[in-house]
Amino acid sequence: MIKTKATGPIPAGYDAIDGELAIGGQKCSALIAENGSPLFVYSKSRLDDRMAQLRAAMPDGLDLHYAMKANPFPPVLRHMVALADGIDIASGGELQMALEAGAAPEHISFAGPGKREEELEQAIQAGVTINIESPGECDRALKIGERLGKKPRLAIRVNPDFDLKGSGMKMGGGAKPFGMDIELVAPTAKKILDAGADWRGFHIFAGSQALSADAIIDTQAQTLDLAARLATEIGQAPAHVNLGGGFGIPYFPGDEQLDIAKVGAALGDQLAQLPKILSATQFAIELGRYLVGEAGVYLTRIVDRKQSQGQIFLVTDGGLHHQLAASGNFGTVVRRNYPAAIASRFSEEPAETVSIVGCLCTPLDRLSDNAAMPEASVGDIVAIFCAGAYGATASPANFLGQGPATELLVD
């Protein structure tokens, strides 16, 4: 008897038409017939709804940034440029894409521990804010600004002395390659001010993918406190403070939705009681996965159904080359099942225990392990949910000569 393993929770609001999973009003079989398989489908209305919910929950006046690394597919990015108050980029390549998607340079900020000379130059030319990650990088940016005769817009990325509890990835609270340790911040800010550059404030990012409102509230309070202390030390109010993100989405069995109403209310209280030095500061939060993750579904067709030693394998034409994280091979120690379904039998009840694998010739290529599913056969379509963030671009598309999946933004 094979033990069934649970799959993660399917995001609310995915409905069936004629028994099939439908996205943006289109049945998965029609989407595949028209666009081929495998296919990433992103939903505009889900992006809109998520942003509207977030705006309603967050305090007025707080800027909501989109970290485009989560999903840089141009139609998604253009849509997010229109919805968000700012775009956060992580490379010269992303800068190019953000500009092409219509983002205004003054609403773009660039973080990343290893910016090349050319990238700094490109960013200063374009007039975007650079989140400076080290004293050495500060010197290089100032020198480039001087050479170009342009005033660089420089914020300081701070390595906070705390982390985001329970976060999937800790970005603070220890020796880190990101940002600069607290004692380096004031001297670097003063250097920027002395050089006549435009000091934009702070970028403080303590972690990502947290589902606990209390943990995020606690981190935001510490972040505001740290920003106030640093501003006082520098003796100047920061124009802008990016409070980081950390808002997670449920991927795995037992995960629950983050309570954004609670986070928003607490942040509102905190912003209402700011020390004077931060009273004119513009605050932002930076979200990637939270904005786009649940708006995407990965669809892949079953090309074989086979049994081995009593276990059933559904072999798909997709795999880890598009869904590395879902296969459990990207930043996770113990593999757990993402939310998954037989999309073409979305209304049917589970009838058997199956493993859903990709087409790659490696045991790593597993999309769902011993999951309870309706009985499916060759031609049926598998859906992996939570595919809107860190899917297509966070996977090795060319592995085994496969190439990228098609991506599609629907209504």
Place this chain on the structure above:
Amino acid sequence: MIKTKATGPIPAGYDAIDGELAIGGQKCSALIAENGSPLFVYSKSRLDDRMAQLRAAMPDGLDLHYAMKANPFPPVLRHMVALADGIDIASGGELQMALEAGAAPEHISFAGPGKREEELEQAIQAGVTINIESPGECDRALKIGERLGKKPRLAIRVNPDFDLKGSGMKMGGGAKPFGMDIELVAPTAKKILDAGADWRGFHIFAGSQALSADAIIDTQAQTLDLAARLATEIGQAPAHVNLGGGFGIPYFPGDEQLDIAKVGAALGDQLAQLPKILSATQFAIELGRYLVGEAGVYLTRIVDRKQSQGQIFLVTDGGLHHQLAASGNFGTVVRRNYPAAIASRFSEEPAETVSIVGCLCTPLDRLSDNAAMPEASVGDIVAIFCAGAYGATASPANFLGQGPATELLVD
């Protein structure tokens, strides 16, 4: 005090010119100056030497196949097509590349658990051998052959009832999506023969990346025994048996080179004592990583040197988007350091403990953790060794808008 972690063993034969790592007689600084950074450099002479050593060690008449999934860079592939007796492919994309690289269709064989209809058709049209992975796939291939009026060349991929002990990836010895369980093999072979298709024999792959000669010898003996049993059950001699691979290379501290002389001698003995039904069979082994892994080096320039809480970080312009496995995020549970060096100071002694990280804005992007290195600064070049296999194409090149590294085959 930071505890230094060991790095894996640098493959023998990498020498210095003027104190710098040289590959194919060219200094790493010259290679980077001419081709940019980051850069994969593959060495023709190392490919030649490895194949010559292997031919000398293996029994006469054994075919040596190259599994191109390890490194499909066209110049490397062309070189390997000339050196190897056969090319093993894993997709329609790889079939196209193999043909373009000059491989003869009769020397190509195609394995993979999720072959699409189009891929089967493409393979049958081209006349390459298909390693059939399930009874369902057998039916599809026969039907396509009939429709095209072409006699398909079909071998049967067997899910062996044993695994390769100590292998990095087990491909047999349990319920698997690869190949077919033993009891399905004879009926499927008979179906192929009855349909008048060209039954090519067996493909039996029990695991990969093993460093123990004894484990490989044991597996090869079991594989030959299984092939004989299956042939007897079918009542016909297989034209060809692919014994799989499994030859590993040392990546991590404490790993030692596989003793191929011992493996070759044992395999020679086994082949000399074959049962009669296998006496006319052509045998092959299928190697990817073993042939090309140590012939490649990934070079990446240091763009920042920073300290955080007493730890030194060297930040490079490369990272996990080119070297996912070296970052510890591809199929490994515990991260260990690949062989690494400051290539531009290859002759210098270690002087400090540093972490070498990539340019991506994620804590996953670590190339070497607390390693002992000579003192390096911005502009120095880092080398990650064992980058010839499962590097460029097994990494998410487009993550964070970075794009692929340049690849180069030198003498």
